[in-house]
Amino acid sequence: MAQTGPHNRRTLWREPLLHFTLVGAALFGGYHWLDPGLPKSDRAVPIHIGEGDVRWLKQTWSSQWLRDPTIEELSGLVNDLVGEQLLAREAEAMGLGENDTIIRRRLAQKLKFLIDDTAQLTEPTDEELLQFYASHAESFARLGTVSFKQIYFNPEQHKDPAADAAALIVEIQSKENGGSVAGDRLLLGDDFQRLENSAVSRMFGDDFADAVFALEPGKWKGPVKSGYGLHIVMVTERTPTEPRPFDTVRDAVMAQWRNSKQEDISRAYLADLRNKYGVQYDESTKELLTPQSAPSVAAK
Numbered sequence: 001m002a003q004t005g006p007h008n009r010r011t012l013w014r015e016p017l018l019h020f021t022l023v024g025a026a027l028f029g030g031y032h033w034l035d036p037g038l039p040k041s042d043r044a045v046p047i048h049i050g051e052g053d054v055r056w057l058k059q060t061w062s063s064q065w066l067r068d069p070t071i072e073e074l075s076g077l078v079n080d081l082v083g084e085q086l087l088a089r090e091a092e093a094m095g096l097g098e099n100d101t102i103i104r105r106r107l108a109q110k111l112k113f114l115i116d117d118t119a120q121l122t123e124p125t126d127e128e129l130l131q132f133y134a135s136h137a138e139s140f141a142r143l144g145t146v147s148f149k150q151i152y153f154n155p156e157q158h159k160d161p162a163a164d165a166a167a168l169i170v171e172i173q174s175k176e177n178g179g180s181v182a183g184d185r186l187l188l189g190d191d192f193q194r195l196e197n198s199a200v201s202r203m204f205g206d207d208f209a210d211a212v213f214a215l216e217p218g219k220w221k222g223p224v225k226s227g228y229g230l231h232i233v234m235v236t237e238r239t240p241t242e243p244r245p246f247d248t249v250r251d252a253v254m255a256q257w258r259n260s261k262q263e264d265i266s267r268a269y270l271a272d273l274r275n276k277y278g279v280q281y282d283e284s285t286k287e288l289l290t291p292q293s294a295p296s297v298a299a300k
Contacts, residue, residue: 047089049078049082054074057078058074115262115265115266116262118265119258119261119266124254124257129250132253132256132257136253136256140244142242142244143196144197144241145195146195147195147236147237148212148234148235149190149233150186150231151183151231151232152229153183153184153223153229153230153232154184154228154229162230165223165232168232169221172220183231184229194237197210204227204228205227207226208225212224212235215233215234217236217237219234220233220234
């Protein structure tokens with residue numbers, strides 16, 4: 001029988017595999033010495049895979065591959081899910097999710113979804129809906145419209161477009177039938193029918209829309225300024241804003257009530273969380289959030 005000499009023993013002690021084996025054995029033995037056998041009730045809750053999880057995996061696979069997975073494929077998906085949950089649970093136990101912006105935002109988003117779902121389950125009474133409808137009548141009204149014609153003055157083609165616009169108004173008014181006068185070409189067109197304020201704003205700008213809705217129908221007025229230049233405008237028809245009967249907009253009232261309720265619940269919940277956890281700011285942070293006075297201009 002071969003004998004192991006001192007040289008061979010020294011070589012064996014230098015082997016990394018032996019070191020790894022000894023360290024592992026020490027850790028394993030230490031764990032069982034410290035924890036000889038916890039009762040089942042004190043051990044970690046096992047990963048649970050239910051029927052709903054398996055159905056979800058099958059549906060996800062089918063939607064991607066347009067067929068049901070085989071038993072082997074489904075088993076692989078389940079094993080992947082188990083591995084994912086094991087890693088996630090251990091990462092959570094190790095605190096790896098702390099100070100992680102992505103995880104924090106995702107958790108906050110999931111809780112926000114739960115809060116929103118709670119609001120969606122709330123059913124208002126008819127009296128509550130009527131009160132909401134009355135206090136937000138403008139939101140459910142039939143908005144007024146305006147029809148108008150415009151003559152455009154391109155500032156790049158006129159030395160004084162304002163003077164030219166004013167002169168053209170005088171010229172049109174002096175003619176018995178108003179005449180037919182062409183302005184500079186505008187791709188949007190010259191004649192517009194039954195547009196709401198928002199539609200006119202999108203085309204010409206807010207100031208132009210407000211000015212047109214304030215004009216007296218039947219007369220050329222201007223110049224009215226838009227983002228394109230100057231215009232003279234004649235309103236040909238105006239329809240006023242009119243309230244819609246509650247019965248015809250009940251669904252819209254319900255939807256808007258739910259959105260409002262959702263915001264109220266979310267604000268109240270956040271207020272409760274502030275009271276529960278508290279919020280502290282460092283003094284340096286407060287300084288950054290305090291409006292600074294305008295910098296003084298050094299005297300020349």
